[in-house]
Amino acid sequence: MADEPHPVSNPVEDEENKRYCWVCYASDEDDETAPWVKPCKCRGTTKWVHQSCLQRWVDEKQKGNSTVKVNCPQCGVEYFIAFPNMGQLMLFLDRVDAFIYKVCPFVAAGVVVGSIYWTAVTYGAITVMQVVGYQEGMALMEQADPLVLLVGLPTIPIFLILGKMVRWEDKVLRLIRMSVQRLPFLKYLLPAFRYEELSDVSTTAVISDPVNATRVLCGALSLPTLATIVGRLFFPSAQDNLTRTLLGGASFLVVKGLFKVYYKQQQHVEPVPTTLSPSSGFDMEQQYLQQHQQ
Ligand SMILES: [Zn+2]
Numbered sequence: 633m634a635d636e637p638h639p640v641s642n643p644v645e646d647e648e649n650k651r652y653c654w655v656c657y658a659s660d661e662d663d664e665t666a667p668w669v670k671p672c673k674c675r676g677t678t679k680w681v682h683q684s685c686l687q688r689w690v691d692e693k694q695k696g697n698s699t700v701k702v703n704c705p706q707c708g709v710e711y712f713i714a715f716p717n718m719g720q721l722m723l724f725l726d727r728v729d730a731f732i733y734k735v736c737p738f739v740a741a742g743v744v745v746g747s748i749y750w751t752a753v754t755y756g757a758i759t760v761m762q763v764v765g766y767q768e769g770m771a772l773m774e775q776a777d778p779l780v781l782l783v784g785l786p787t788i789p790i791f792l793i794l795g796k797m798v799r800w801e802d803k804v805l806r807l808i809r810m811s812v813q814r815l816p817f818l819k820y821l822l823p824a825f826r827y828e829e830l831s832d833v834s835t836t837a838v839i840s841d842p843v844n845a846t847r848v849l850c851g852a853l854s855l856p857t858l859a860t861i862v863g864r865l866f867f868p869s870a871q872d873n874l875t876r877t878l879l880g881g882a883s884f885l886v887v888k889g890l891f892k893v894y895y896k897q898q899q900h901v902e903p904v905p906t907t908l909s910p911s912s913g914f915d916m917e918q919q920y921l922q923q924h925q926q
């Protein structure tokens with residue numbers, strides 16, 4: 633029992649079994665968890681390499697181009713680089729991700745433009761029915777070529793908005809101011825223009841507020857409704873819906889325009905808020921005289 637040889641491991645063999653990574657020179661003792669691979673025909677100490685070290689080394693050789701062939705620096709065997717399934721999946725997902733990233737802005741823009749277009753078509757159809765009457769409007773649109781409708785209906789709000797941007801009140805206001813200067817008796821017909829100064833016509837080229845997009849939009853798109861209401865109120869005996877709405881719209885625009893001219897002129901003559909000094913025509917005349925005596 634006693635002379636039975638004690639199993640002693642051969643130190644030379646032990647040294648041979650010891651694994652050293654040829655990239656980082658670490659052994660099993662240095663890192664017990666890192667996975668090892670034998671990727672080539674090398675024997676001896678350069679046989680083993682850490683999976684992660686080899687991967688890093690190959691990546692460095694390839695410099696991002698995965699088609700570059702890489703060989704073992706010792707034995708010259710070409711490494712066969714197998715992408716794990718997860719890698720292929722990731723590659724695919726990567727491409728999908730990049731594709732979505734590129735395409736999304738266009739899709740979003742398309743959705744927005746499409747929504748605006750269909751809103752304009754709907755608005756145009758509603759306006760047609762509002763202006764010529766529901767039954768007549770439906771009949772009209774059923775008879776029309778669908779292409780004509782798809783192109784024609786969205787132009788209705790566009791023309792309303794363009795029309796709204798024509799600022800004819802400015803021209804009327806300027807015209808009245810010039811007329812008042814040439815024909816002073818007009819001052820008695822138009823009290824708001826009584827205090828018009830000679831120099832003003834040239835200096836008050838800009839009378840209106842700057843164009844306000846939401847105001848133009850709301851004003852333009854509410855015009856057919858207002859025209860219909862005014863038409864029903866004041867022109868009930870018109871021969872058909874179209875005439876009634878057109879009459880209503882025209883009179884609404886004229887009356888509103890004249891009010892605007894008056895309002896702008898009053899603002900121009902007397903910029904002081906009227907709530908601070910509620911002034912009659914007589915007071916204004918006094919103020920005017922006082923200002924010009926100084
Ligand atoms: Zn290593």
Ligand SMILES: [Zn+2]
Pocket residue numbers: 672673674704705706707708709
């Ligand atoms: Zn090798």
